[in-house]
Amino acid sequence: MVLCALRQQLLKSSSGCGAWSRLLRRQSHDCVYSSIHGFNLQEVRAKLQAFPGGSIDLLKQDSGIAVLTINNPSRMNALSGSMMVDLEEKVSQLENWTDGKGLIVQGAAETFCSGSDLSAVRAISNPQDGLKMCMFMQNALTRLLRLPLISVALVEGRALGGGAELSTACDFRLMASNSVIQFVHKHMGLVPGWGGAARLVRIVGSQNALKLLSGALKVDPELGLQIGLTDGVLQVPQTEVGAETLLQQATNWLNDYTKGPAPVIQAVKKVVVSGRELPLSEALRTEKDVFGTVWGSPANLQALASKSKHK
């Protein structure tokens, strides 16, 4: 699927060999680990499938905003092995969603995610299996963060361990007034392994990241706002009647950033991802390539024809 997307991009591109080599490089950026790192995707998938339970549910809406729900309420939405595989499959579907603009990641039953399912963790507590799971989840969460969609983690209740890491694989985090994000890894004799530490440093800076990880601090919405882990606070509705649900509040928040045609929103996300991840010269070349996909596009021509003013 990745190759297919690359081929389409290449066809759109006008600059021949240079573009091809850049696109090939970009292919290797899609996943952090591949067979050259000794990572055997099919083998890891099969191993993870041996730990079933729960599901990851994807709802793609006509509005261009999809909702991804971590669904394993009897275990506080802990991620079983099969849910990890399910998550990776849902990310693949979103990578190919041409009409998509935004994504909300939420937990079922009023809590976000309590990390990996401890029964699976116990069964694969040897270093080899742990590293395979780590590489699989780094790949999946890196691809989640790189989706050409503006993504928001709607954190309600608790985001613990791997759940806290998952929240950092979205562009933004909105915290319900009752919620807590906690990197509990130290208490488990661990450090984050799903890319959560690397992303956390980029979100809150190394000083704050060090405090959160070494103190296993509970981040409530107030602390989240103070250190920049949280982008907004949502009020938990007190009554069923008339009150906006957290999902509606998150959708309204996201609407401000996803108004407009999907190709333009996707292009915005792509230039930000390349600016965030690539060395400057490479990011500039990618920005030029992405610019080429929107320059003279229907949205651009329509805006020019309407002589729009930006008062």
Ligand SMILES: CC[C@H](C(=O)O)C(=O)SCCNC(=O)CCNC(=O)[C@H](O)C(C)(C)COP(=O)(O)OP(=O)(O)OC[C@H]1O[C@@H](n2cnc3c(N)ncnc32)[C@H](O)[C@@H]1OP(=O)(O)O
């Ligand atoms: C550390 C890194 C690693 C990774 O990155 O891969 C991880 O993520 S390991 C997992 C880290 N998370 C935890 O250690 C969470 C442990 N659970 C708790 O602290 C509590 O259960 C809590 C705070 C989430 C909820 O507490 P509460 O009192 O509200 O409810 P219960 O404890 O009764 O939980 C209900 C039910 O859910 C089960 N549960 C909760 N979390 C997990 C989990 N991560 N894996 C498996 N099962 C989990 C809990 O055992 C209860 O089940 P029950 O059968 O009713 O005993």
